[in-house]
Amino acid sequence: MTLEAIRYRSGSLQILNQLLLPHETVYEEIRSVRDGYEAIKSMKVRGAPAIAIVGCLSLAVELHAGAGGDDIISFIRDSLCHLTSARPTAVNMGRAARELMEFSENESLEKNGPQIRESVIGWIEAMLERDVNDNKKIGNYGAQHILSGVPRDSVTILTHCNTGSLATAGYGTALGVVRSLHSLGRLKRLFCTETRPYNQGARLTAYEALSEGIPATLITDSTAALAMREKGITVVVGADRVVANGDTANKVGTYQLAIAAKHHGIPFYVAAPSTSCDLSLESGRDIVIEERPAQELTAISGVPVAAPGIDVWNPAFDVTPHQLITGGIITELGVFLPSELQAALTGRLTAL
Numbered sequence: 302m303t304l305e306a307i308r309y310r311s312g313s314l315q316i317l318n319q320l321l322l323p324h325e326t327v328y329e330e331i332r333s334v335r336d337g338y339e340a341i342k343s344m345k346v347r348g349a350p351a352i353a354i355v356g357c358l359s360l361a362v363e364l365h366a367g368a369g370g371d372d373i374i375s376f377i378r379d380s381l382c383h384l385t386s387a388r389p390t391a392v393n394m395g396r397a398a399r400e401l402m403e404f405s406e407n408e409s410l411e412k413n414g415p416q417i418r419e420s421v422i423g424w425i426e427a428m429l430e431r432d433v434n435d436n437k438k439i440g441n442y443g444a445q446h447i448l449s450g451v452p453r454d455s456v457t458i459l460t461h462c463n464t465g466s467l468a469t470a471g472y473g474t475a476l477g478v479v480r481s482l483h484s485l486g487r488l489k490r491l492f493c494t495e496t497r498p499y500n501q502g503a504r505l506t507a508y509e510a511l512s513e514g515i516p517a518t519l520i521t522d523s524t525a526a527l528a529m530r531e532k533g534i535t536v537v538v539g540a541d542r543v544v545a546n547g548d549t550a551n552k553v554g555t556y557q558l559a560i561a562a563k564h565h566g567i568p569f570y571v572a573a574p575s576t577s578c579d580l581s582l583e584s585g586r587d588i589v590i591e592e593r594p595a596q597e598l599t600a601i602s603g604v605p606v607a608a609p610g611i612d613v614w615n616p617a618f619d620v621t622p623h624q625l626i627t628g629g630i631i632t633e634l635g636v637f638l639p640s641e642l643q644a645a646l647t648g649r650l651t652a653l
């Protein structure tokens with residue numbers, strides 16, 4: 302069974318409400334940019350590529366229903382600006398907004414309203430297929446690179462958060478590498494961290510692994526260093542934004558995994574499409590880190606677990622310095638050391 306986070310056909314968009322997983326499988330209709338924004342902000346849909354795709358598709362369905370009227374360009378601009386503000390750390394929505402705005406403005410030089418509407422919808426629809434294709438390339442490049450270090454053995458991978466079909470248009474990035482290894486018969490086991498406070502690992506990655514028959518073991522976030530010492534692990538995580546020097550923002554807890562991996566001499570890989578890369582920022586210090594509400598820590602599924610009144614700091618992401626990314630950055634264009642990334646992507650990415 303392949304999980305579908307996003308169900309789209311012309312004029313209709315449904316998203317799997319990931320807040321209800323793994324206990325309930327409920328698809329919700331997204332009819333407008335406002336619905337898309339709410340779904341992203343509330344984390345019914347999450348994961349850097351999926352945020353951008355759902356955001357843009359929410360615009361496509363509203364355009365399909367005739368929104369924008371006589372001033373379609375202003376409508377597209379305002380909608381993209383609103384969608385980009387929902388979650389600040391992942392660059393994918395901002396990049397898609399920039400590219401789509403440029404495309405729309407160019408179209409408007411020669412086309413009328415209905416024609417612009419049609420071509421903008423077409424541009425957005427192409428994102429779905431492109432993302433799945435890129436993820437399959439990431440999976441393939443990543444698996445080959447990891448296996449080149451162990452020509453005959455199978456490998457044990459540790460991952461954090463959820464980077465699979467639920468976080469993308471399909472297949473996944475870091476979890477795509479795991480899928481590729483599994484389909485080659487070279488995955489011994491996947492260790493997934495529970496990923497507090499939102500439990501994307503326990504709820505989503507574990508669910509994806511079980512649905513696809515991937516041998517997987519759930520560990521608490523605090524077991525990761527021990528697992529590295531005992532289980533012969535390679536670490537592969539995703540990214541929300543990779544900047545020019547190779548520093549990488551990903552789900553909070555990634556940084557300490559990278560430090561522990563370095564301590565144990567274990568390869569640490571980041572898997573991300575080029576759409577998650579942002580060469581306009583020089584270093585990770587420039588990345589805006591989203592802070593989420595205190596209740597995500599003080600309660601689990603609505604049940605209070607913390608001493609009432611305690612102060613809370615809840616950053617959703619942290620930055621892994623490029624020096625700790627020892628395996629490489631796996632993209633749809635190949636696997637690069639952080640120091641090689643900028644040269645590899647220059648000329649292939651639109652400026653942000």
Ligand code: MRU
Pocket residue numbers: 347348349350391461462463464465468469473474475501538539540541551552553617
């Ligand atoms: O807060 P989330 O669930 O959106 O965080 C997701 C992550 O950090 C993922 O690792 C990242 O977006 C890559 S998804 C392919």
